[in-house]
Amino acid sequence: MQQREEKQLESSLESIIQRVNDLKASLASMIFKIENEYESLNWPKFLDNYALISGQLISLSKVLSHEKCTNLRNLTVLPLMLSPERDEQLIQMTEGRITTFSHDLVPDYLRTKLEPLAEKKMLQLEHKAQGLQYDNAQKQIAAYQKVVTHVWDIVSKAREEWEVEASSRGNTQQNSSVADTHLLVAAVGMGKGLKMGPNPNGQPNSTSGGMMVAPGRPGGPPGQGPIPPSSQAMSMSKAPSAIKTNIKSAAQMHPYNR
Amino acid sequence: MAALGTAIDSLTAAMKCNIIPNQEYLLQGSVLDQYVEVLLHRLRGLCDNVDSGPETFNDHELCYSLRANNVNTPMALPLRVRRALDVSDAPFQLRYVGQQELGDKNRPTVVRSCIDMACSSTIIEFLSELGCRLDFEYIARGYMFRKGRMKVTVSKIFKMNGIANKPGEGVEAISQSYLVELSVQAPSGQDAIAEDMRVFAEQLRPLVQLEKIDYKRLGNMM
Numbered sequence: 001m002q003q004r005e006e007k008q009l010e011s012s013l014e015s016i017i018q019r020v021n022d023l024k025a026s027l028a029s030m031i032f033k034i035e036n037e038y039e040s041l042n043w044p045k046f047l048d049n050y051a052l053i054s055g056q057l058i059s060l061s062k063v064l065s066h067e068k069c070t071n072l073r074n075l076t077v078l079p080l081m082l083s084p085e086r087d088e089q090l091i092q093m094t095e096g097r098i099t100t101f102s103h104d105l106v107p108d109y110l111r112t113k114l115e116p117l118a119e120k121k122m123l124q125l126e127h128k129a130q131g132l133q134y135d136n137a138q139k140q141i142a143a144y145q146k147v148v149t150h151v152w153d154i155v156s157k158a159r160e161e162w163e164v165e166a167s168s169r170g171n172t173q174q175n176s177s178v179a180d181t182h183l184l185v186a187a188v189g190m191g192k193g194l195k196m197g198p199n200p201n202g203q204p205n206s207t208s209g210g211m212m213v214a215p216g217r218p219g220g221p222p223g224q225g226p227i228p229p230s231s232q233a234m235s236m237s238k239a240p241s242a243i244k245t246n247i248k249s250a251a252q253m254h255p256y257n258r
Numbered sequence: 259m260a261a262l263g264t265a266i267d268s269l270t271a272a273m274k275c276n277i278i279p280n281q282e283y284l285l286q287g288s289v290l291d292q293y294v295e296v297l298l299h300r301l302r303g304l305c306d307n308v309d310s311g312p313e314t315f316n317d318h319e320l321c322y323s324l325r326a327n328n329v330n331t332p333m334a335l336p337l338r339v340r341r342a343l344d345v346s347d348a349p350f351q352l353r354y355v356g357q358q359e360l361g362d363k364n365r366p367t368v369v370r371s372c373i374d375m376a377c378s379s380t381i382i383e384f385l386s387e388l389g390c391r392l393d394f395e396y397i398a399r400g401y402m403f404r405k406g407r408m409k410v411t412v413s414k415i416f417k418m419n420g421i422a423n424k425p426g427e428g429v430e431a432i433s434q435s436y437l438v439e440l441s442v443q444a445p446s447g448q449d450a451i452a453e454d455m456r457v458f459a460e461q462l463r464p465l466v467q468l469e470k471i472d473y474k475r476l477g478n479m480m
Contacts, residue, residue, distance in 0.1 A: 175293045177288065181288040181437075183432065195393065
């Protein structure tokens with residue numbers, strides 16, 4: 001029974017140590033980056049590091065709260081021997097941070113209570129609370145409650161105003177028009193309202209298969225738009241039949257055939 | 259011929275490796291003229307090119323189609339040529355845009371296949387010789403922003419009047435709004451970017467409603 005518990009403790013300690021070491025490594029690398037690469041460090045990188053650290057903290061706390069993990073609170077660390085001499089093994093274990101396991105250091109490192117100063121202050125406050133008269137306490141509670149409700153009122157009023165403003169702005173102030181969006185998209189995408197050819201309804205002129213834009217404007221400004229119908233007919237009659245076959249073969253070998 | 263073979267080989271290899279950005283993810287919307295300054299201000303804050311300011315453009319787009327003579331299956335291959343009117347030595351751009359796929363509700367953007375290439379001014383002559391017909395043309399003037407891989411354009415669309423000799427003269431705006439487009443070109447299968455676009459579009463509300471717009475339904479409506 002005891003052996004099993006010991007094993008469990010060992011394995012959970014191992015996983016905790018591993019996670020703490022991970023955390024330490026990423027903290028160290030972040031500190032290094034801040035100190036040495038502050039010129040090239042950008043926000044995304046910094047936030048990535050931060051996200052890594054917070055992820056490791058979460059996984060550490062998960063390990064600690066896992067039911068298989070021994071409750072560390074129930075365990076005691078008992079220093080058996082203190083010595084003022086330099087301990088090489090300890091230096092190695094703590095990476096040079098603690099050199100001696102001595103009387104003045106141990107109480108700080110093995111401390112599980114609050115800091116002495118904080119502890120003293122807490123005690124004072126507790127004494128004060130105990131010494132308080134009942135009526136006085138009631139009065140103070142009432143005053144405090146009054147202040148809190150007042151602040152609460154201010155906040156909720158501001159929120160109400162803000163919401164009303166937001167909703168009214170959403171309703172009245174029209175920044176864009178759906179009709180215009182559709183008009184523009186149809187114009188750019190399908191040429192609605194931009195076509196000036198013989199077919200005003202925008203339907204492609206399917207009968208005029210191989211009709212061409214009049215040649216003879218090589219590279220020049222093509223800003224004239226489609227040519228008037230009369231000259232289109234002319235160019236159609238002029239167009240040699242070879243072009244038609246060209247189109248066909250081009251269409252056949254084209255990879256975007258549908 | 260050998261050189262051509264290797265060119266096609268390397269193209270097919272590139273296609274196989276899926277490194278060609280041949281998919282365009284697209285959201286569209288519009289903003290009324292009087293609020294465009296507000297939108298530009300917000301985009302300046304949201305996008306990458308903060309210090310340089312938005313890039314302006316003044317482009318002439320010509321939309322051609324290559325039609326097959328097949329009566330039973332009428333098909334048209336759309337090709338678009340775009341040229342900058344403000345930068346005289348910029349290359350022309352030839353662009354093929356395929357059918358758009360709307361997908362289901364879960365897909366945040368329209369996806370359409372699309373291929374872009376740079377070319378010289380002779381492309382217009384070349385397309386004409388090929389038998390392409392000019393369907394329509396317009397002028398787009400506006401501002402371009404970048405946010406990572408995303409591109410945002412805010413443009414005014416102008417109709418060209420046939421009388422004008424030079425593009426840029428005698429044009430008239432077709433509506434009282436600016437067209438707003440949010441797009442990303444990526445190799446196929448990178449659907450994660452669409453989610454980023456949805457989040458970005460959310461940040462522009464309620465100023466602009468960037469949406470998936472169905473061209474087919476639009477064709478029936480108007």
